[in-house]
Amino acid sequence: MSAKVFRIQGTYIRLNRRLKFSREIRAITKEQACEQLYTQIGSFHRVKRQKITIDQVTEIPPEEAKTLIIRRLAGIE
Numbered sequence: 001m002s003a004k005v006f007r008i009q010g011t012y013i014r015l016n017r018r019l020k021f022s023r024e025i026r027a028i029t030k031e032q033a034c035e036q037l038y039t040q041i042g043s044f045h046r047v048k049r050q051k052i053t054i055d056q057v058t059e060i061p062p063e064e065a066k067t068l069i070i071r072r073l074a075g076i077e
Helices: 030-045 068-073
Strands: 003-016 017-027 052-060
Touching: 003 030, 003 068, 017 030, 030 052
Parallel strands: none
Antiparallel strands: 003 017, 003 052
């Protein structure tokens, strides 16, 4: 199995404000990508999982990724 690139869009609530996010994550399945997102946002922004809402998860080709580390891991740059 090879890793795929997923773009996850949604919102989270922090300090009574709703903030939008869009992240690109490398994972094998959508479920793993969502778990990784919960871990990253929860760790970095100190937000509980209940306050994170995922609106859309789409698989994208590695060439469309905007994140430099994702592009390098895919062997594009």
